[in-house]
Amino acid sequence: MGAHDAQPRNRLRIIALILSAIVGIVGFRLVEFQVVQADDINEISYAKREVQRTLESQRGSILDANGEVLARTIYRYDINVAPDMVGPVFRDVEGVRIELSVGDIASELALILDMDVSEVFQAVSGEGNYANLKKRVNAAVYQQIESLNIPWIFVDELSYRLYPSGAVAGNLIGFVDIDGYPLAGLERQYNTCLAGVDGQETFERSVQGMKIPSSAQTIKPPVQGGDLQLTIDSDLQYFAQQVLADAVQSQNAEYAVGLVIEAETGRILVAAEAPTVDPNDPSLTPAEHRQSKIFQNSYEPGSTMKSITTAIAIDTQSANAYTQIIAEDTMRLPWGDTIDDSFNHDPRKLTPAGILKISSNVGITKLAGEIDRQTRYEYLLDFGFGSPTAINFEGESPGLLREASEWDGMTNLTTLFGQGLAVTPIQMAYSYQAIANDGVRLDPILVESCIRDGEEMMTPNQGSTRVVDESTARLTVDMMEKVVEEGGVASRVAIPGYRIAGKTGTAQIQAEDGSGYGDRFAISFFGMAPAENPEYVVAVMLYKPEGAINSAGATGPFKSIMSQVLRHYRVPPSTTPSASIPTEWE
C-alpha cells in the first residue's frame, strides 16, 4: 500500500519538475525576448510593419478681388494597367455572375477613356506590372473606371492645377508645368506664398496590409499653400479681353492691351491682353503670347505723352491755361531736321488745351521745348518712366529712358511727344493715374494679400510720389477733357452723361532692321472718368493694327471698356459742365 502511494506522488513530482523546467525555460526565453533583446526585436518588428507616407501639401488658390477662383488645385488621375495580371473579370449582373473577356473589358475602357479599342488592347496585352492607359483623366472618368472594379487596373492620383476661367487674366496668372512647378506669371513670382510644404507620417500596417488605427504618427505636418488674392475683377477683365480680342480680330493687329486702374488707390482692376494664354493648356498659345506684354513689352508711346509734357510745362510754370502758341504744321530745326504734325493745316493759334485737342507736335514742341532737359528728365522719372514698377512682375521691362545728358538735339524734342523713349503700357497708364490722382503717383497694386491659415502673410507696401502739384493735375485733366469734348475723336469716345478726359496716341514703330520707322503704328487712347473727380483710368493700346493711320481704332475699345467700368462700379453720371478754358486764342 505504501509503495502504491509513493508511485503517483513520484510521478507527480516528475511532472511538476518537467513543468517547472518548461516554465523555467519559457520564462527564461520570455525574459530574454522581453527584456534582453526587446529593443532589437521591436526594431525588426516595427521595421516590418512601419510604412512611411508623404503627406502632400496643396498649392494655394489664386483669387480675384471678389474671391472668385482663378486658379486652384484639384486631382487628376493616371489610369494604369498591370499587364501580367490581365485576365477575364467576373461581375454580378442582376444576381447572375458573368464572365467578361479581356476584349469586353477593353471595349468598356476604350469607351470611357475615349480611346480606340485597339489602343487599349495593345496596352493590356503587354508584359510587366505597369503600363499607362491614359494620363490626367478627370474625376468623372476616374469614377467610371473605378465602378468597373477591374482588379488589374490601378490608378495614380495626382495634383493638378485648374484655371476655371481659362484665359481670363492668363497673362497675369501664368502657369505651372505638368508636375506643378511654376513656370510663369504670378504662379512663379508668388510661389513662396502659393506653394505648400509636404509633410510626413508613419503608420503600422497589419498582415493584411491595412493601416492599424492609432498607429499613425505625424513626423512632420504638411503646411498648406497660401491663397493669393489679386486686385483684378475677373468679370471686368473678361469683358476687356473680349473687347480687345474683337479689336485685334477686326483690325488684324499684332496684339492689344487694356488697363483699368482705380485712381485713388492704385489698384489694377483690369490688365487685359489679346491674345493671351489659357493656363490650362499653354501649348495652344504661341510662345510670344504666353507672357504679359503690359509689363514686359515696351514701345514708343507717341502722343499720349503730350499730356505728361503739358503737366510738366504747367508745373514748371512754363505754361498755363491761357498760354498762347502759334502752331504751324511743320517746324524746321536749326540742324535741318523737321518736326511735323500728322496733318496739314494753316498756322493755328492754340492754347495748351488746343495743342492736346489737335495733338500738335509742333505746338507741344513750342510749348515745352525750352524747359531744361534735366528738369524734364527728372519729371519723367517721377512719372515712373525708365524703371520697372514696384510690382516687379516677372521679366518686367524698365522701358527705355536715356539720361538727359545722352539726349541729342532731336531726342530732346521728340521725347516731348513720345518718341525717343520707350515705355511699358503699365508705366504709361500710371503716369495718367498720377494726373487723375491729384498729381500723386501710387505704386501699382496687383496682389492684395497672401492668406495662409486665415492669416495675412503679406500685404502690399505701397509707395507714392508727388509728381506734380494738385492744381497742375486738375488743369491737365481739364485740358484733356477738351480732347474728348471738342477733338476729332469726340464722337467715338464720349459717353453720354459722363465727363471723360483723355488723349490719343498714334506712335510710329521702329523697323526691326533699324532702318527708321515702318508703316505700322501703335495706336492708343488713355483716359479717365468722371473728369470732375477721376475715379478710374482706362488705357487701351493696339499694336500694329492693319491700315491704321490714327488712333481711331483704339477709341472704340476705350469707350466700350470705360462704359462698362462706369456701369460696373455704379458711377453716377456727371452733374457739372467741363471747365471753361480756351483751346484757341485770337
Added chain:
Amino acid sequence: MLRPKALLLLVPTFGLAAVLVLQLMLSNALASGAHELRDLKNESEQLNTDVQILSEEVDSLSSQQNLADAAKQLGMVANANPVFINLDSDRVYGEPQPAVSEEKLRVSGNLISNTAMSVSTDLSTLTQNPAVGVATPEILGGEVILSSAMIPASPTR
C-alpha cells in the same frame, strides 16, 4: 466537489482560455474597427470625388465664357445706357434708352479660350421651361409712384 489539485489545474487553464478569448475578441474588435475605418475612408474618398466632379461642373457653368455664350444665344443685350435715380432729389441722371439688339453694338460671342470647360449650359431646358431659368416676375401690387409723383419707381421690392 472538486479536489484542490484539479482546481489548481482548472483555474489557470480557464484563466488562459479566458485571456485568449478576450484577446480574440479584442483583436476582432480592432480588425472590425480597421475595416469600418477603411470603409468610411473609401466613402469619404468617393464623396470627395463627387464634390470634385460637381465643383468642376459648377466652375464650367459659372465661367464667364459659358455665361457669355448662353446670354448671347438667349438674345440678351447689355444696356449701354444705364440711368441713375437720385432718390433724395427724384432726379434722373443720364438718358434712358432701350437696349437695342444690334449686332454692331455688341461684341462678338465668346472669344476667350477656356479648355477647362467640361460642360456648358443646356439652353433647351432654359427655353422650354422658364421656371428652370429666370422666374416669372411676380407683380406685387400696382405701380409705385414716388411721393413727388415725378418718377414711377421700380415695383421691385
